[in-house]
Amino acid sequence: MALTAKLQLRQSQSLVMTPQLLQSIRLLQMSRVELERFIDEEIERNPLLERAETPDDSIGGDIFESTAAGEKEEAWTSEAIAERLDSSLENLFPDDPGASQHIGPNLAAQWRSAPAGLPGSGDFLDMAETTAAPVTxxxxxxxxxxxxxxxxxxxxxxxxxxxxxxxxxxxxxxxxxxxxxxxxxxxxxxxxxxxxxxxxxxxxxxxxxxxxxxxxxxxxxxxxxxxxxxxxxxxxxxxxxxxxxxxxxxxxxxxxxxxxxxxxxxxxxxxxxFAGGASDLIVADVEVRAAGDGGWAVELNPATLPRVLVDQVYFARVSRGAKDQAEKDFLAECSQNANWLTRSLDQRAKTILKVASEIVRQQDAFLIHGVRHLKPLNLKTVADAIGMHESTISRVTANKYMLTPRGVFELRYFFTASIAAADGGAAHSSEAVRDRIRQMIEGEKPEKILSDDAIVEALQADDIDIARRTVAKYREAMNIASSVQRRREKRALAGVGR
Known part of the structure; x- marks a missing residue:
């Protein structure tokens, strides 16, 4: 058979993972601390990005508002800079107890004008209110x-x-x-x-x-x-x-x-x-509270939402002064990356809220009655309900926390395996079964310690179809000793009371 060269046209579709798309996927999985670190790096790298300050921010708030309104050049005049970087206590001593960045500008003014010698006076320092460095x-x-x-x-x-x-x-x-x-x-x-x-x-x-x-x-x-x-x-x-x-x-x-x-x-x-390394305080990304209509209000925690702005006024000004094509290309790339980041952060917030709302809808009984009513739930169930892929749900629920009336839980806590019901009814959550096992063991008496077989019988009587090895696995995961060890310990503790 002779080999010949041919020219053919073929049409096909494929998903190209651009660097920006990959970065958007990464943003979904980032924790609050990781996201803040990433944004700080982007702001340092991109001159068009800047942190958006809320009205509550005490220093530079007015300057920033005028900048956002299109007065970038006026904001950088010598008078404005002198006003922004004045010699007040807030700027000279940012760690001072009276700094307005901690107590607000109005209260800071009252603090500086208070009579000398009174608590809160600028001439009075309460040593009990100072914070010493932790001793390692x-x-x-x-x-x-x-x-x-x-x-x-x-x-x-x-x-x-x-x-x-x-x-x-x-x-x-x-x-x-x-x-x-x-x-x-x-x-x-x-x-x-x-x-x-x-x-x-x-x-x-x-x-x-x-x-x-x-x-x-x-x-x-x-x-x-x-x-x-x-x-x-x-x-x-x-x-x-x-x-x-x-x-x-x-x-x-x-x-x-x-x-x-x-x-x-x-x-x-x-x-x-003694103090060791610095540890990150868990801050809930989502807050759930009871609504007036008997349902649940699901909101994003504003403290975990990074506020980033693209300075379009500054971009327009420096673009006019670009000298060559390389500078124009650099500015265009900075503008594209900055706009992409703000859109990605907005999409990230909407996705987290959407997933959290569906979790709350699925676990309504848990929020009302407690862990005994935690439903079996997997990623596919949530993904199908909100029209997303399972991998997206997996990334969203990683390293994210939800504040509920029953405490703070990682989003992945609500995804538990199912254990079949003995009569073929609704399945039980593995976390709820663990809680039942823990409650039974905590309530046992020294003269009647429950073996794993006895626990299996009790659970099956409550319509939970579970094997003995599963009970042993759950018990060991909760660091609960065997029935022989518990019998010895409880007899000894009972002897203390005699």
Missing amino acids: LRDHVTEQIALTIADPVSRLIAAELADGLDEAGYLRAELAEIAARLGAKETTVEAVLSICQAFDPAGLFARDLAECLALQLAAHDRLDPAMQALLARLDLLARRDFQALKRICGVDEEDLLDMLADIRALDPRPGMA
Whole structure:
């Protein structure tokens, strides 16, 4: 067969994932913190973007409003700049308790004009109202090293030991390694460690849980031979094998209960009392409240909505002064990206509200009656109801939170697997079944501990078709011990009340 070249026309459709489309998809999945960080980067990169300030913003609000109204050039005159960057307390000391960015411009003026010596006066500083920097574990330990250890060599070793502390206050460094690195004897390092283990709070610089508890018991003069024997067999305590512990420690039931009470009063992670890394406060993206007509009002939280404006006036002015095609292309690209970002943010907000509203509609019974009435729900159900793809619902519900009358929940909390009903009726939510199991176990008595089989029978009596292995899986996921371990523990706790 001869090979010949032919020219053919063919028409087809395909979805091209442009960089902007990919970025829009990414925006859906971003959390509030990630979105704020992304917008800050875009504002820094794009001169046409700027933050939109609300009327409540105290500094620069008037300047911004005139800029938005088309008076960009007047806003940057020397008089306007001097007015915006005046020498008031708000600008010189932005962290001052009286700054208007925290209390509002009118109240700030009253604060500055209050009589001297009165609370709220500009000449009066209430030290109780100032906020000190949080004390970290390293700061706390370093201060005690300076006050306790005078020898320079021992102080250097103590500093190395402090570097080996984790956030819970445990020493994770090897003494032999520290000794070799510093050229010191291992016995010298051990002697310095003994000094550090006497620091406050008790339990710091321990190398394992048993040593941490021992240091705290020793500080309270409760580390007797029986307690040492108990700490040596914490594995038996974890299994609630109280009979073996009584035999090993050589104590009766009453003494063992006293020892367990002492251990429960200890802190297994003493270092956690100090400030660690900064953590992000969970802020709800959606707020749900009861409406006057008996339904639910679903609103986006304004605090989580970034406000970004495209400065078209500035774009027009600098475009007129562009010298070559490269500058014009750059400005055109900045304008296109800026307009795309504002549209994408608006679409993101509408999509979140649409998905959240459908979740509220589906989980109406949960909002009224609680977790027992949480319905089984999957992404496809919501996607079909609002005409979106499942992948879009998955991205929207990632890292987003909803404030309801029953608390703050991640949007994905409302999507749970279904467990069939025994009589073929409506299915049950796995989260609701977990709650039933937890309630049954919390209400059991020491003389009648429920086995997994007994829980299965009770659930089936309530029209929930569930297997024993599923009950065991849910129980373990909630960190609930087995029936044997619970029986030992509850009998011991019952003995405390006698």
